[in-house]
Amino acid sequence: MLKYVIRRLLLVIPTLFFVALITFVLAQAAPGSPFDKNETKPLPVATIERLNRFYGLDRPVYEQFVVFLGNAVRLDFGVSLQRDRSVNDIIGQGLPRTAQLGVMALFVALAVAIPLGVVSALKQNSAIDYASVFLSTIGTTIPSFVLAIVFIYFFGVLLKLLPFVGWGDGLDRRMIMPTVILALGPMAFLTRITLASMLEAIRQDYVRTARSKGLGEQVVIVTHVLKNALIPVATVLGPAAAALVTGSFIIETIFSVPGVGREYIRSILARDYPIIMGTTMLYAAVIVIANLTVDLVYGMLDPRIKVA
């Protein structure tokens, strides 16, 4: 078990290395420069050259990458090219908000998806069943930015029920809309998985065995069906976490949540290479760790899987 964890953790290193390499090359290959943002009053060429030299951007890409790597292993991602702040500082400020948004959205998604999937499996063709079909169709087919705009229009502008700009500390009404919209995609996906795996589990022979022992229906469902049905749900939590991560870029930007996701989008638009690299590495690490955790939990849930 410990060996397995260590091996998996060691595998994280090449994964992150390639993520870094690809992002670095692609970011630099994209047209545009960090210093051409002001189109009406461009900086003098000499100034740009000096800036490039100052930040080492005049050197070959591989050399820049080596420098980046050397610093990155010490968790130093440098300084923003446009703002006079370190990347770590910027990420450090946004991370708690992004993490809160992500965790709350995951919680909301699970809290709705699992009961909904279970009940619609138990009561097929009921109102709840149809509700879950509706939700999963909406959540998987309509992109979150469209949903966000619809929600903002109805609940924010028309009904004036919920604020839709900014974030807050602790719990704040401004968090409701971004959290719910971010949760919708994974919620739809998890509802479908829960429903499908419940339907699969419920028709297994061992469920009939459980009933033949005289167990009450509730015991049959909770100890015999659910325990099996939740295993596939656990295995997709990794992809669900990835969906939350990518969703957070858009949601934070739309709802002006001052988190890492918004910094990420902003840094790409501004060609702020150090921030692009820092946020990308953070997200890659989050996804890799989420997947590792899911695999370990999977091994604990399903005795047939030997984590070794």
Add this chain to the structure above:
Amino acid sequence: MPELLEVKDLKTQFFTRDGVVRAVDGVSFELAAGETLGIVGESGCGKSVTALSLMRLIPQPPGKITQGSIMFDGQDVLKMDDDEVRGIRGNNIAMIFQDPMTSLNPVLTISRQITEALELHLKMDRAEARKRTVELLELVNIPSAKKRLDDYPHQFSGGMRQRVMIAMALSCNPKLILADEPTTALDVTIQAQILDLLKNLAREFRTAFILITHDLGVVAGMTQRIHVMYGGKIVEKADTNELFANPKMPYTWGLLRSIPRLDENRKAKLLPIEGLPPDLIAPPPGCRFEPRCQYRRDICREKEPELIGIPNAKADHEARCWGTQAGGWLVDSDWHRDVGDLAALDAIKAEVADLPPDVKRVEAADDDKKKGN
């Protein structure tokens, strides 16, 4: 002796898109305490549905018990409310299923799956129940039972799992065990061990059991009586020795001809029963076996025979066949010699040959599944 189980005119049907499947169509039988009964018949003749009906485990919908009564220990199972039925399941009637690979829950330990019934029905606490589980596992010859309590099913072989199923079935000292093809899915060598175990333990605890199988050879040394089922109905009832020595109706003969025998007929060729099992949505109007019977006469197609006592046989020997009844054309027939009307046999074979190939393929696949398991 008062009967333990008295099933009267049981009908269980499945309401499917294609029509009503009359899976069990008026079955009656009795069983005394401690008695053993074999139910034999081809795949799809309603054996499992009969057993599941006894415990009211028919999936509903699409299934429904539409008629009859099941008196168990003086009470009609079909009139009980859900709580009363659950009080009987696992407690007074226990069931062993066909496939031990899928009948145990893969994510629960062996002990948990046995203790839950002990805690529920015998009101044991966890520690007591675990102790009892060790005894039960030892009873069914699981080596180092104590150490294996917290193993999961996948750590057990098929034969061992079926032993666990037997331990589970015995756990609450039921009066009746329903064993539905308990060895069909196992290796031949293990089959005999499991059957012996079941027989010996049932005798030791004076538990009645019903052994369901499609293989007459399996029930031979196992049960006191045998009921042969065909197309949702019982077609012959006799005690085991009588049935083998003096089988009375053509379907039973067909079953006997299709099992390998170790006695004088060793060299005789194994003869399958020609034709396809009846369509249980629209069964033949007369004798259900008529389309496949090489002894048939006109009356067989027109009117359905009753299951009644017959001449030239023991008093409790009953058969459902026009030819076998008093005055019938098969009363004195010796099934070893009289192979029936060969023209009829050819007609049956020809009819199957004319079927579209996919129907036959489905049948063959079913057969393969049975063997492969």
